Amino acid sequence: MDKLLSILDNGSLHFPYTTIAIAFTLTFIIFRFFSRRRSIALDQKYVLITGCDSGFGRETAIRLDKMGAYVLATCLTEEGEKSLRSATSDKLKTFRLDVTNSEQIKDLYEDIQRLLPSDQGVWGLVNNAGIAITGPIEWIPLQKSKRVANVNLWGMIDVTKTFLSLVKKSRGRVVNMSSMLGRVSLPHVSSYCITKYGVQAFSDALRREMNPWGILVSIIEPGLFKTALAHTERNIQATQDLWDDLSPELKEEYGERKLNQIKKGIIKVSESANPDTYKVVDAVIDALTSQRPKTRYAVGLDAKVSIFISFMPTFIADSFFRRRK
Numbered sequence: 001m002d003k004l005l006s007i008l009d010n011g012s013l014h015f016p017y018t019t020i021a022i023a024f025t026l027t028f029i030i031f032r033f034f035s036r037r038r039s040i041a042l043d044q045k046y047v048l049i050t051g052c053d054s055g056f057g058r059e060t061a062i063r064l065d066k067m068g069a070y071v072l073a074t075c076l077t078e079e080g081e082k083s084l085r086s087a088t089s090d091k092l093k094t095f096r097l098d099v100t101n102s103e104q105i106k107d108l109y110e111d112i113q114r115l116l117p118s119d120q121g122v123w124g125l126v127n128n129a130g131i132a133i134t135g136p137i138e139w140i141p142l143q144k145s146k147r148v149a150n151v152n153l154w155g156m157i158d159v160t161k162t163f164l165s166l167v168k169k170s171r172g173r174v175v176n177m178s179s180m181l182g183r184v185s186l187p188h189v190s191s192y193c194i195t196k197y198g199v200q201a202f203s204d205a206l207r208r209e210m211n212p213w214g215i216l217v218s219i220i221e222p223g224l225f226k227t228a229l230a231h232t233e234r235n236i237q238a239t240q241d242l243w244d245d246l247s248p249e250l251k252e253e254y255g256e257r258k259l260n261q262i263k264k265g266i267i268k269v270s271e272s273a274n275p276d277t278y279k280v281v282d283a284v285i286d287a288l289t290s291q292r293p294k295t296r297y298a299v300g301l302d303a304k305v306s307i308f309i310s311f312m313p314t315f316i317a318d319s320f321f322r323r324r325k
Contacts, residue, residue, distance in 0.1 A: 039289040043068035045170070046122050047288065048112065050099055050159060051129030053080030055227035056177065058087075059281045060126060065092045067285075072112055072122075074099075076129075099129045099155030100147075109162050121169025124288045127156040128177045132192040132229050134266060136258075138250060139242040145191040152195035157202060164210075171214035175287045176203045178219045180298065180306035187321055188262060207295065218287035223300030225274045232270040236263050274300050 047064055051057040052073040058080075061073040065088040074097035075081045081094040095111065097104050112122070130152045133144055160174060167174060181189060182196030200219060207217035224230065243251070243259045283297035298304050309317050 038291045040291065041068075042123070042289060044070075045124070045172075046070040046072060046112075046116060046120060047124035047126065048072040048074070048122050048163060049126040049128055050074045050097065050156075051076070051177075052084055052094070053077055053228075055128075055229070056222070056225075056277060056280050056284070057126075057128040058084055059277055060128070060284050061092065062087055063281050063285060064288075065089055069124075072115075074108065074129075099159055100150040102158055105158055105162050109166075112163075113166070116166070121172065122163055122166040123170045123172040124175065125160065125163050125167055125173070126175045126177075126284060126288075127159060129155060130177060130195075130229070132189065133238060133242075134188055134235050135239050135242045135262065136188055136254070137190050139246060139254075140191060141245070145194075148191040149195050149198070152192070153198040153202070156199065160202075160206065164215075167215055168210075168213045172216075173288050173293065174203075174206065174210075174215060174217045175284055176217070176219050178203070178221050180221050180223050180300070180303040182219075182221060183310040184306045184317070188265070216287075216293055217295075218293050219296045220280060220283050220287070221296055221298045221303050221306075222280045222283075223274060223298075223302035223304075223306070224269060224272065225277050225280060225300065226270075227273075227277065230270050230273045232267055235266045235270075239263060239266065274302075 042064065047069050049057055049061050049064075049071065052061045053075045057073070061071050061084060064071045068091075071088070071092040072095065073084055073092060074095045075084060076096070076098060078096070081096065084094055085092070093115070095108055097108055099105065116122070131148055133140060133148055156176065160176075176199050178199040179192070179196040181193045182200045185193040185197070203217050203219045210217060228234075239259070239262055246254075280299050283299050287293045287297065298307055309320065
């Protein structure tokens with residue numbers, strides 16, 4: 001009896017429970033690690049990717065082609081199609097598509113449905129097409145902001161809704177390209193941020209709605225990488241065009257000093273952009289091939305920092321971006 005009381009006093013009776021808890025936690029971590037390492041072969045699967053003229057879309061299409069997948073790559077331009085075909089095998093098929101054109105999306109669906117074997121659907125849908133515009137909110141005409149939204153958000157939704165039946169057929173994957181700017185909204189890129197917040201919201205809703213069909217939805221959140229979106233000369237010219245179209249009153253309020261400040265910012269952003277675009281492609285591939293893909297892939301140190309900032313109190317986060325006029 002004295003021995004039992006001694007055990008109770010020393011708390012030794014709790015030891016087995018602590019051991020069990022630790023063992024359970026370690027087992028869970030190990031299970032997650034090894035289950036993620038198991039990958040799905042793509043050599044007999046069809047993957048549809050939008051926005052393959054350049055950047056992440058083009059690189060992903062090339063990588064998947066080398067992995068043996070049947071790649072269905074859409075490009076906005078004929079030049080984009082030719083360039084991609086010259087870098088890939090005959091197994092890859094290209095299609096012209098403007099994601100803001102619903103009729104083109106419907107035609108693409110019919111073309112791909114005819115191309116697919118009767119017993120197969122689309123394993124992976126990668127919504128990558130995107131554009132951006134740089135400038136203060138007051139400078140950007142509403143139509144230009146709507147154009148960004150039509151490509152980055154509504155076009156993505158249109159493509160997804162159109163092809164969901166084929167993804168359901170294969171119990172496949174949807175991979176949506178968002179951004180670190182889908183978590184933290186920065187000055188002078190409001191139109192882009194709005195659309196990427198929208199991508200996050202749509203993807204979360206889609207993932208939960210598609211769960212009964214076994215469809216997995218992943219969001220890619222790249223930081224700043226060297227792609228066409230970070231093209232220095234093009235972005236500077238686009239900002240200059242916005243300035244040229246401003247009213248005399250707004251030009252006086254902001255001053256040319258503001259214009260030059262934004263141009264310098266564009267140059268700085270372009271120079272600091274991460275050249276290792278393969279890291280974003282790696283994330284897309286993992287989302288398509290992992291047995292247990294992540295819900296979100298934050299790629300790049302800046303993307304991971306944006307997660308931290310998004311959880312800060314608003315007044316602290318605002319202080320990082322506070323600027324003089």
